[in-house]
Amino acid sequence: MLILAIDTSAVASAALVSDDAPESVLASFATEDTRTHAEVLAPGIDALLAEAGVSGHDVDAIVTGVGPGPFTGLRSGIVTARTLAFVWDKPLYGVMSLDAIALEVAESTDSAAEFIVATDARRKEVYWARYTLSDAQLPHLADGPHVGFAADLPDLPVYGAGAGIYSDVVKAVAEFSTRQPEALSLGQFALARLAAGEHLLDSTPLYLRESDAQVPGPRKRAL
């Protein structure tokens, strides 16, 4: 199975993953930047397909990170994934973006049995979720995702860029303190879940916050 995965919940990234490829990776890219998604994503995907010698017809499914993440960036990846899936007539799945980091934690040597993944939610908050690990299994999402202050997180080791920013108030795991969700891990996670017969999400974005709009109150009268 060949999956094109896209995530723009923090940085812009895309990957071609396949269970036929070594380490399941055909090709991938990720930017450092969190604010140039509209410019870099489409050229990145185009180059990725060219590099792997793959066309839309060869892709079996498209996977998009559905956040949580800053809204404008998040939407750029989801609308890209939805459009590609529509034109190529391929199934489209969503994966919660923090799962990408959780999978990397599970595969690392210093993972804990229970941990938090956190990314930057701006406005002094983090997006976070709690995971549990048991032997040789995919990380299990036990709670979340949520948005809130870092200081209010459960007292567990915290992985991801959200931990690095607030290392004064959380147990940040140094090795992961700048880690952002990326399409490569996201796609590998999706591949493993589909192989295990598990369900994935649809492509509905996880905003976690309402729009800031306020319904205006009645106008004050002069008297």
Added chain:
Amino acid sequence: MNRTQPLVLGIESSCDETGVGIVRGTELLTNTVSSSMEEHVRFGGVIPEIASRAHLDAFVPTLQEALAEANVQLADIDAIAVTSGPGLAGALMVGVCAGKALAVATGKPLYAINHLVAHVGVGLLQQGTGTATSVSTPPAGSPPETLPDNMGALLVSGGHTEILRIRSITDDVELLGSTIDDAAGEAYDKVARLLGLGYPGGPAIDKLARTGNAKAIRFPRGLTQPKYMGTAEEPGPHRYDWSFSGLKTAVARCVEQFEARGETVPVADIAAAFQEAVVDVITSKAVLACRENGITEVLLGGGVAANSRLRQLTEQRCSAAGIRLTVPPLSLCTDNGAMVAALGAQLVMAGVEPSGIGFAPDSSMPVTTVSA
């Protein structure tokens, strides 16, 4: 690529309408629009984040509907065009990313289009496709395939208020004047809220104004003092510009004064007087700009073109000044994908190179940039 009668798909997402239109050369095949207007009603104005969320969910269904309605396959399309600015940044982002994804998925060339120039481009669509009508109609059977010389455009909507001069729709557009604060449509929304008339304000005020006395109160016409106007030889800093924020404040003060005196607020008179102030200053400055720049053909575009008094006074003053006025049907005046496709087709026919897929949306894209 077919450069004589190109099949072009246009995408629009700069404000609260998700539009996909398809044209073949100057022939309109479909104009499919999904609006999030209803979702903004309770806020009394367009909320950018709500509009952006709606664009994300509306895009693929709108695209699907447009293709079905035009009976066109994506494989047959010659080029894709997308609004890349000006507009709401988050809203533009959705359409631009969708347009790029469409280009990647189909391998078709992509044009990044200026929204304001696209409002003018819609005037190039042929009549007889059941779409184009104009106020002073040219003889039937002679569709305008090219823009006339001495062409101008007056664009009035909730997002913009501009007077443009168009020497060439594909590469020579000049901004003669624009609002320096609120757009005219925005002023309507704010005043409608003040008067308790609901959203969108334009239709509500236009309707009520018919029963009011526009001369009962005189509201200020912004930027009309000599220091802003100057003379034709030595133009002031805002000779062709508008400002509506002072007008809005004047209406608020007026309402407060009636209330403070314990009198019934004459809502219809205020609506009529406000509308007269807006329409008077828009048309007088637009006609002045035309006369002083040798413009003899004007296209009226934007959602406020639906306003009965604006149409009436624009017609009257244009005809008095010997200016021929064209008003596209309302479905093509409000934001839509067909206008983007129409301008895209003009660029293709003029041999302009596509924009590629690396450009960024530009929320303040100048009219001098017709395509990125």
